[in-house]
Amino acid sequence: MEERDALRTMLYGWARLGLFWLINIFATIIGRTAILGIVGTFVPRLALYDNPETLSFISWFIPVWLLIWLFWDDAKRHTAYGRYDPVAVSIIVILTAAVFYAPVFILEYMTDKKVVTVVTNIYFTSYWLSKIDDDPQIYALIGAIIEAVLCIASYLIAHRFYLKKFAEEEAE
Numbered sequence: 001m002e003e004r005d006a007l008r009t010m011l012y013g014w015a016r017l018g019l020f021w022l023i024n025i026f027a028t029i030i031g032r033t034a035i036l037g038i039v040g041t042f043v044p045r046l047a048l049y050d051n052p053e054t055l056s057f058i059s060w061f062i063p064v065w066l067l068i069w070l071f072w073d074d075a076k077r078h079t080a081y082g083r084y085d086p087v088a089v090s091i092i093v094i095l096t097a098a099v100f101y102a103p104v105f106i107l108e109y110m111t112d113k114k115v116v117t118v119v120t121n122i123y124f125t126s127y128w129l130s131k132i133d134d135d136p137q138i139y140a141l142i143g144a145i146i147e148a149v150l151c152i153a154s155y156l157i158a159h160r161f162y163l164k165k166f167a168e169e170e171a172e
Helices: 001-043 052-081 086-111 113-122 127-130 136-171
Strands: none
Touching: 001 052, 001 086, 052 086, 052 127, 052 136, 086 136, 127 136
């Protein structure tokens, strides 16, 4: 029985890693094109295309929002089926944040400043945190930590919410 639980946890982890990458790619595309096109068209005074911090915040916020929703839904399902495991979910969230953060070390070996700027603006959507520290390793790490904490908090809050909800339904 434990082998089956370990396999289920491993598959859950791989599925979440894949979803993490798909959500980030989707959100970057949507954040940079559709939302900016819509917002930039209707509110041209914001000059969103001229402000890389705003661009990166929008590109950071969309995947974070989708990931929070994803882990909220996971907690709902895990609570309903009795498979609640915050340790496994926390490990998955930390691994996804680490995998996302790891390429920041490649930037040290890039010599072309234009390529580094493009990579930091597109891939590291935490560029809006560069006001804290201009080092990509620092602001990418802060962005990954914020993302991981929000996802774990979403999972834990949803578990408590649905635990109470299911307990109330059973009591009726």
